[in-house]
Every structure is written in structure tokens, then in C-alpha cells.
Amino acid sequence: MSTARHDRQETIKKATQLFWEKGFHATSMRNLQDVIDLRPGSIYASFGSKEGLFKETLQFYANASLERLAAHAATSPPLDALKAFITESVSAKKGSSPSDMCMLAKTVAELTQDNAELLAEAKRLLKTIETAFAQLVTKAQQEGALDEGREPQRVASFLQMQLMGLKAYSRATDGKANIKALIDDAFASLA
Amino acid sequence: MSTARHDRQETIKKATQLFWEKGFHATSMRNLQDVIDLRPGSIYASFGSKEGLFKETLQFYANASLERLAAHAATSPPLDALKAFITESVSAKKGSSPSDMCMLAKTVAELTQDNAELLAEAKRLLKTIETAFAQLVTKAQQEGALDEGREPQRVASFLQMQLMGLKAYSRATDGKANIKALIDDAFASLA
DNA sequence: TATTATCTTGAACAGTCGCTCAAGTCCAGT
DNA sequence: ACTGGACTTGAGCGACTGTTCAAGATAATA
Numbered sequence: 001m002s003t004a005r006h007d008r009q010e011t012i013k014k015a016t017q018l019f020w021e022k023g024f025h026a027t028s029m030r031n032l033q034d035v036i037d038l039r040p041g042s043i044y045a046s047f048g049s050k051e052g053l054f055k056e057t058l059q060f061y062a063n064a065s066l067e068r069l070a071a072h073a074a075t076s077p078p079l080d081a082l083k084a085f086i087t088e089s090v091s092a093k094k095g096s097s098p099s100d101m102c103m104l105a106k107t108v109a110e111l112t113q114d115n116a117e118l119l120a121e122a123k124r125l126l127k128t129i130e131t132a133f134a135q136l137v138t139k140a141q142q143e144g145a146l147d148e149g150r151e152p153q154r155v156a157s158f159l160q161m162q163l164m165g166l167k168a169y170s171r172a173t174d175g176k177a178n179i180k181a182l183i184d185d186a187f188a189s190l191a
Numbered sequence: 192m193s194t195a196r197h198d199r200q201e202t203i204k205k206a207t208q209l210f211w212e213k214g215f216h217a218t219s220m221r222n223l224q225d226v227i228d229l230r231p232g233s234i235y236a237s238f239g240s241k242e243g244l245f246k247e248t249l250q251f252y253a254n255a256s257l258e259r260l261a262a263h264a265a266t267s268p269p270l271d272a273l274k275a276f277i278t279e280s281v282s283a284k285k286g287s288s289p290s291d292m293c294m295l296a297k298t299v300a301e302l303t304q305d306n307a308e309l310l311a312e313a314k315r316l317l318k319t320i321e322t323a324f325a326q327l328v329t330k331a332q333q334e335g336a337l338d339e340g341r342e343p344q345r346v347a348s349f350l351q352m353q354l355m356g357l358k359a360y361s362r363a364t365d366g367k368a369n370i371k372a373l374i375d376d377a378f379a380s381l382a
Numbered sequence: 383t384a385t386t387a388t389c390t391t392g393a394a395c396a397g398t399c400g401c402t403c404a405a406g407t408c409c410a411g412t
Numbered sequence: 413a414c415t416g417g418a419c420t421t422g423a424g425c426g427a428c429t430g431t432t433c434a435a436g437a438t439a440a441t442a
Contacts, residue, residue, distance in 0.1 A: 025216040039391050108363045109300045126363050158376050165356020172299045172317050185349050189380050230421050
């Protein structure tokens with residue numbers, strides 16, 4: 001039975017914060033040791049390598065995103081849930097989240113085939129989120145809130161692309177741009 | 192009376208390729224030495240530091256982008272030029288450019304305040320490109336190709352955001368997604 | 383309390399990082 | 413051909429990288 005003296009989930013959470021802020025390469029194991037308050041031996045016993053730990057933080061991040069989306073979907077109609085999720089993702093208050101970027105998109109941007117497994121994992125998780133989008137779009141169509149002629153997968157692609165663009169753009173402009181207006185423009189084509 | 196034995200522009204070009212592909216942190220000075228075929232002493236005499244060289248590659252990249260846009264604008268109506276520029280930027284054949292991402296967006300995604308000057312420079316260059324977009328939008332309005340009610344700056348923001356999203360999304364899906372369709376969707380709201 | 387199994391520690395490893403500088407190479411002017 | 417000055421070279425600097433492992437600390441069982 002696991003009798004670890006440190007909470008694994010809590011460790012992953014702290015590591016996620018740091019990796020999300022600084023990216024994979026700019027985060028050193030010594031940074032991590034300080035932040036998660038564990039010495040190398042423990043980290044390597046738990047996660048095997050820097051890559052192993054990073055992979056778990058990616059999954060942790062994606063999971064948290066899916067849960068946020070599900071929470072919106074539980075209380076709002078599908079389209080409203082999607083818009084609320086995207087708005088919340090993009091316009092999170094400065095400082096409340098480690099980076100203005102989506103951690104998965106940031107990872108895909110940063111890594112190359114030198115870290116093929118991590119790159120593939122980030123792509124896979126993005127696809128998972130997109131699938132969740134597509135399911136909500138389908139639900140919206142069944143409820144009559146959206147034209148049935150549109151292919152759900154294509155709409156989901158469009159939304160995912162928009163979300164990536166909005167977050168990247170928001171970061172590039174220090175959030176000074178009129179993000180709300182951009183989101184409205186983006187959703188206009190769905191109305 | 193520059194009598195340098197190596198062409199400075201050519202050096203910057205090669206460095207741009209490498210930085211664009213691997214990003215700032217993952218590119219080591221030893222990688223650079225091999226690719227641009229210069230020893231440390233020469234590099235530091237010419238560029239001062241890794242940061243100094245990177246800064247020049249950012250400017251080189253932005254300049255090349257502006258020139259591409261100008262070339263389209265010289266032979267096509269403004270809106271067509273914009274769409275052509277974006278299409279070309281996003282759907283460049285795999286392998287022809289070092290990364291599927293925009294180098295400036297990639298840099299903004301990667302860097303933090305630990306490299307404040309480089310981060311600021313990348314943001315500034317993105318803004319420069321956006322201004323060029325806005326000028327073309329204004330021209331389109333003067334020629335009657337676009338509703339005058341729209342604020343050019345807002346349209347330019349929207350386009351910049353779309354471009355960032357398209358490139359990031361294209362990278363995340365290995366170009367397997369129907370990018371053409373996404374571009375059409377993006378431009379649809381301007382028609 | 384003694385024993386055992388598990389978890390944690392931190393010094394140390396080989397390798398790489400960005401960078402410097404004395405020595406060497408090259409070429410223009412005489 | 414020779415000299416003077418600009419340019420290039422590459423060994424090597426101190427600091428830092430991801431990682432290992434023998435030794436120590438801790439909790440559970442007897």
C-alpha cells in the first residue's frame with residue numbers, strides 16, 4: 001500500500017504550475033526540487049525522469065480542463081457552456097494562472113522530435129479536449145440550438161483553433177486587447 | 192569598410208532557421224556553431240551574446256514576413272493579399288519551413304520575464320505586423336471591398352489572432368486537419 | 383523495543399551550458 | 413617581402429544540467 005510521506009497529487013499540482021509557467025526546457029530539476037520540496041532521489045523514485053514528471057503534469061492539466069468544461073455543461077446549455085469555458089480560459093485574471101497560454105498548446109509549440117513522446121502526448125490530450133467540444137456541439141444540435149447541417153467535428157476544430165489563437169494573442173498583447181470582442185467575433189459565425 | 196570574412200546576413204539566416212525550429216532555450220551555442228560554421232569568438236564579436244543573436248533573428252524573421260505581405264499587396268487587392276498571406280503562412284509544405292509555428296508567436300509562448308528584452312521585442316514585432324494588416328484593411332475599405340463600419344484595428348487583431356490559432360492548430364494536428372476549411376470559416380465573417 | 387521495509391536525503395557524477403581570451407590566420411598598404 | 417591591424421580559432425573557464433546511490437530517517441509489525 002502507498003504510504004508515501006508526500007501527497008503525489010499535490011506534488012504534481014505544484015510541478016504543473018512551474019512547468020506551465022516556464023515550459024519544459026527552461027524548468028530545471030533544481031527549480032522543481034525547490035518548488036515541490038522533494039530531493040532528487042524521491043522525485044526519481046516517483047516519476048522516473050524529468051520527462052516522466054512532465055508527462056504527468058500534462059495529464060493533470062488536461063484533466064482539470066475537462067472537469068471545468070464538464071462543470072459548465074452540467075449547469076448551462078451546450079453552446080453557452082462552450083462559450084463560458086472559452087471565455088474563462090482566455091480571460092483568467094493575470095497572475096491567477098501561471099501563463100496566459102494553454103499549457104498543451106505551449107508544449108506543442110515548444111517541443112520537437114527530440115522529445116517525441118511528450119510531444120505526442122500533448123497532441124493526444126488536445127485531441128481529447130476537442131472531442132469533448134464535438135460532443136457538446138452534437139448535443140446542441142439535438143436540442144435544436146444549432147443548425148444540424150454543420151459537422152460537429154469541424155465546429156470543434158474551429159473552436160479549438162480559436163481558443164489557441166485567443167490565448168496566444170492575449171499573451172502577445174499582455175491582455176490589453178479587447179478579448180471579449182474577439183470572442184464575440186469568433187462565435188458570431190456559429191449563430 | 193566591413194571586411195568580415197563571413198556574410199553577416201547569411202549567418203543570421205542560418206541562425207534563424209535553427210532558432211525557429213528548436214526555440215531559444217533548446218538551441219545551444221554549440222548547435223549554432225555547427226550550423227552557422229563560426230567559432231564562439233566570432234559569434235560573440237559579431238552579436239555580443241546568445242540573446243543578441245536571437246534578437247537579430249527575430250527581426251530578420253519579421254522583416255521577411257512583412258516583405259512577403261508587401262509582395263502580395265503589390266499584385267492583389269488588399270483582402271486577397273491578406274488571405275493569400277495567411278494561407279501561405281499556414282499551409283507551407285511540411286519541411287519547407289523549420290516549424291509550423293510563427294516564430295514570433297512561438298517565442299512569445301516560450302519566453303518569460305527571465306528574458307524580458309527578447310519577449311518585449313517579439314511582442315513589438317507582432318504588433319508591427321498587425322499594423323501592416325490594419326493598413327491593408329483600411330485600403331480595402333477605401334476601395335469599397337469592405338464595410339466601412341468595421342474598425343480596421345479590430346479586424347487586424349482578429350486576423351492576427353486567427354493566424355496564430357491556425358498555425359498552432361495546424362502544428363498540433365500535424366497538418367492533418369482541414370486547414371483550408373478553417374481559413375474559409377475564419378474569413379467568412381469578413382464577407 | 384527490536385526488526386524490517388519503505389521512503390528520503392544530499393553529495394557527487396559525467397556531461398553540457400554560455401562565454402572568454404591568448405594565440406594564430408589572413409589580407410591591405412607599403 | 414614585410415609589417416600592422418582586423419578577423420578567426422579552439423582550448424578551457426566556472427556554473428549548471430539531469431541523474432544516481434549509499435547512507436540516514438521514518439513508520440509499521442512483532
